[in-house]
Amino acid sequence: MKREKYFENYPFWIVLVSNLISIAIYLIGAIIIYQIGLVWLILYLIYVLILEFRLISGHCVNCYYYGKICPFGKGKISSIFFKKGDLNKFCKMQITWKDIVPDFIVSLIPAIIGIILLIKDFNWLFLILIIILFILAFFGNAIIRSKLACKYCKQRKIGCPAQKLFEKRK
DSSP states (O other): OOOOOOBSSOOHHHHHHHHHHHHHHHHHHHHHHHTTOHHHHHHHHHHHHHHHHHHHHHTGGGSTTTTSOOTTSHHHHHHHHSOOOOHHHHHHOOOOHHHHHHHHHHHHHHHHHHHHHHHHSOOHHHHHHHHHHHIIIIIIHHHIIIIIIGGGBHHHHHOOHHHHHHSOOO
16 A cells, blocks of 8 residues: 655745745736836735735644645735634635635736737737736646645545645545
């Protein structure tokens, strides 16, 4: 019988790659949104910060990796700013597609704005940025989660609401 491998603390390289994908998505989104004005860029960045705050204050505090290095490093960050929650609360949490829509908006809004800008005034750089944004948001995140993050996650074994949402029913 093959023993599954879990990380108590993820290697630095996984945390780095995972965060580089997210930062690239945020940065490309910011570049695109900046084209319609500084106010919209500021609102976008505030939105990103709110999502990150929501994650580390509301989910990470209840995760197995609280105080540890999860694949995104947020368990450690959460423990610096917030007190430990309840692991059972995390395991019993229900996540629906409606709950993850705000995360998709981070990529979707810049993509829509970019497409509108392309229609108004075609620009090869914007086209490339939109394509990269799409690849990172969908394929990049999927690869990070399936091959690096979730594959070695002890919380997944204990009970993960995201896994319940995404796992395929047979």
